Amino acid sequence: MKNISKDLVAASCIPLVLSILEEGEDYGYSIIKKVMVASNNQLEWKEGSLYPVLSKLEKNGYVNSDIRTENGRKRKYYSINKPGKSKLAELREEWKLITNTMNTLWTPKTTV
Amino acid sequence: MDSKDYGLVKEEITLVISELNSKEILSNQDKIEIEDHFYCDVENLVGNGLSTREALLVARSRFGALDGIREDYEVVKPEENLLYFVFIGVLLFSFMKGLFVAINMIAQVFWIGIYMYNSTFIENNFWMDIPLRFILLGIGLLVSFRLFKRNPTVNFNRFWYVPILYVVLEVMHRTMGFVVLPGINPYEPVNALRTYGVMMQNETFVGIVLIFLISLVVSFKLFRLKREDHRYV
Numbered sequence: 001m002k003n004i005s006k007d008l009v010a011a012s013c014i015p016l017v018l019s020i021l022e023e024g025e026d027y028g029y030s031i032i033k034k035v036m037v038a039s040n041n042q043l044e045w046k047e048g049s050l051y052p053v054l055s056k057l058e059k060n061g062y063v064n065s066d067i068r069t070e071n072g073r074k075r076k077y078y079s080i081n082k083p084g085k086s087k088l089a090e091l092r093e094e095w096k097l098i099t100n101t102m103n104t105l106w107t108p109k110t111t112v
Numbered sequence: 113m114d115s116k117d118y119g120l121v122k123e124e125i126t127l128v129i130s131e132l133n134s135k136e137i138l139s140n141q142d143k144i145e146i147e148d149h150f151y152c153d154v155e156n157l158v159g160n161g162l163s164t165r166e167a168l169l170v171a172r173s174r175f176g177a178l179d180g181i182r183e184d185y186e187v188v189k190p191e192e193n194l195l196y197f198v199f200i201g202v203l204l205f206s207f208m209k210g211l212f213v214a215i216n217m218i219a220q221v222f223w224i225g226i227y228m229y230n231s232t233f234i235e236n237n238f239w240m241d242i243p244l245r246f247i248l249l250g251i252g253l254l255v256s257f258r259l260f261k262r263n264p265t266v267n268f269n270r271f272w273y274v275p276i277l278y279v280v281l282e283v284m285h286r287t288m289g290f291v292v293l294p295g296i297n298p299y300e301p302v303n304a305l306r307t308y309g310v311m312m313q314n315e316t317f318v319g320i321v322l323i324f325l326i327s328l329v330v331s332f333k334l335f336r337l338k339r340e341d342h343r344y345v
Contacts, residue, residue: 028145029152046176047153051145052184059188067144073151074144 013053018088025079062087117164124168125150131178137185210278213285215248
């Protein structure tokens with residue numbers, strides 16, 4: 001596992017969560033596990049930090065939630081809505097720009 | 113896990129939640145979510161061969177420092193803080209008072225127009241002025257209602273400029289009331305300016321106190337309702 005700075009984790013948290021929810025509704029613990037799988041267990045997240053983020057996304061109107069009972073246990077499911085999808089598209093463009101710029105700068109230049 | 117193990121997990125969850133909720137910031141849904149997280153993680157770890165106690169230790173460590181998570185919740189849910197209620201009260205007060213001031217100003221401009229073009233029309237002004245104010249108030253409230261309906265989870269911090277806008281409007285309104293209107297209106301008695309000024313001061317002071325108190329009560333009730341609504345969804 002790589003210890004990534006808190007700022008970078010915070011910045012990437014929202015696009016990661018929205019991207020997972022774009023594939024279908026999900027609950028907190030499952031979202032954390034999907035992030036781990038997607039990063040090949042490289043991304044170290046303090047798991048509890050996800051919940052205030054989900055709360056923020058819900059408050060800002062990017063996701064909807066509902067409580068369901070499964071095997072006698074209550075669980076909160078989140079689903080992305082239309083403003084959430086627009087936000088994700090916006091974030092995707094921003095991240096693409098950043099990664100493209102980084103790739104350009106960090107790719108070794110070949111001299112002809 | 114047997115019932116004894118569930119008891120252990122439940123005990124740890126209660127401890128974590130009570131630490132996180134020391135400022136009464138968690139809703140019932142947040143508690144459900146955290147409880148579900150711990151049960152899932154412990155079950156997962158026990159399934160991988162750990163004892164319940166070991167699983168709890170790992171789950172607790174993975175969850176992260178509770179102080180930091182509590183602070184994150186405080187940032188996300190500022191409405192749980194008393195100061196935020198005061199802020200909402202000031203916002204509502206400024207918005208309502210600002211709307212009335214704007215309407216008054218438009219009505220004053222309307223009056224100036226009447227004075228300038230038809231000074232014999234004064235008796236009819238009163239009857240024209242009232243519907244005009246009602247129409248403007250209606251439009252203002254309708255526009256605000258539509259804006260709030262479009263975005264029900266509005267973040268009130270975005271409206272920090274409303275009190276400033278209100279103060280600017282109030283200054284403009286008073287300037288109109290004290291300087292512009294008496295100068296234009298030839299029928300205004302000489303001492304009317306002083307009477308009008310005192311009347312405005314009293315009216316404004318009582319209005320400010322009353323509307324501020326009403327706004328505070330409304331915002332308290334609004335957020336209490338919101339919390340209860342979350343509790344039973």
